[in-house]
Amino acid sequence: xxxxxxxxxxxxxxxxxxxxxxxxxxxxxxxxLETYTNVMPSLNIQSLEALISKEVRRVNRQFIEDGNxxxxxxxxxxxxxxxPGDPFVATTHIELRVRAERMGIPVRVANAPSIxxxxxxxxxxxxxxxxxxxTITFPDNYSEVPxxxxxxxxxxxxxxxxxxxxxxxxxxxxxxxxxxxLLMQMESRRHEGVISPGTLMIGIARAGSPDQLVRGGxxxxxxxxxxxxxPHSLIVPGRLHFMEAEALEVLAKVDRxxxxxxxxxx
Numbered sequence: 001x002x003x004x005x006x007x008x009x010x011x012x013x014x015x016x017x018x019x020x021x022x023x024x025x026x027x028x029x030x031x032x033l034e035t036y037t038n039v040m041p042s043l044n045i046q047s048l049e050a051l052i053s054k055e056v057r058r059v060n061r062q063f064i065e066d067g068n069x070x071x072x073x074x075x076x077x078x079x080x081x082x083x084p085g086d087p088f089v090a091t092t093h094i095e096l097r098v099r100a101e102r103m104g105i106p107v108r109v110a111n112a113p114s115i116x117x118x119x120x121x122x123x124x125x126x127x128x129x130x131x132x133x134x135t136i137t138f139p140d141n142y143s144e145v146p147x148x149x150x151x152x153x154x155x156x157x158x159x160x161x162x163x164x165x166x167x168x169x170x171x172x173x174x175x176x177x178x179x180x181x182l183l184m185q186m187e188s189r190r191h192e193g194v195i196s197p198g199t200l201m202i203g204i205a206r207a208g209s210p211d212q213l214v215r216g217g218x219x220x221x222x223x224x225x226x227x228x229x230x231p232h233s234l235i236v237p238g239r240l241h242f243m244e245a246e247a248l249e250v251l252a253k254v255d256r257x258x259x260x261x262x263x264x265x266x
Contacts, residue, residue: 004074006087008112011208013042021110025052028080036061038084086114124247131158136179137165147186151194157239173230176203180223202235216252239264
């Protein structure tokens with residue numbers, strides 16, 4: 001009987017893998033790497049192979065979503081699947097795990113940081129004050145779920161983490177300015193006053209990497225900034241505790257006058 005190990009790589013490069021993940025990868029007969037669910041800005045395949053002393057085979061979306069070949073191998077040999085971020089932020093990996101468990105294949109998991117766990121701390125916001133998250137998708141897969149999610153969270157005074165669409169296999173990565181532009185287009189269609197050019201937003205680029213960039217300000221200001229290479233994400237703060245406001249001033253370079261309008265004084 002083989003096994004299947006899901007190993008998170010973290011957000012930046014191969015050094016984000018835990019020691020347990022490294023142990024599982026080194027013990028595997030087959031090591032696979034998928035990079036379609038996210039992009040790791042500093043990942044070096046040669047360094048990764050040297051670290052685990054094994055060849056690493058890249059696999060695409062179709063291979064993972066089909067899963068048959070992978071599970072067939074895992075029923076007989078030890079297979080390690082390396083995943084950007086944390087393995088189970090992507091629903092495809094959850095489905096794969098469920099199928100493996102049903103087949104009686106032993107499953108091991110090495111968790112790692114993901115944008116969900118890292119983003120609040122990167123900007124200095126309290127994680128328990130975040131509401132639902134959503135993904136701003138490219139126009140050819142248009143969805144107003146991000147607008148509805150933002151509307152619900154703002155009514156409750158909660159922060160909103162917005163993922164920006166990426167299609168790594170196509171080389172397409174949504175930027176912070178593109179995400180803001182799409183939100184503004186949704187506002188122009190809906191006219192519900194959820195956001196405006198003056199709305200406080202925080203743009204994050206390459207979270208967790210040595211060259212991460214965090215900038216906050218009015219939506220219209222961030223829409224004109226170059227955040228550099230992907231991946232990017234966006235946070236729209238809700239009501240702020242005074243310590244959160246201080247953190248945003250220092251960590252995201254937000255102007256104090258803009259923050260004062262968002263502090264919860266109740």
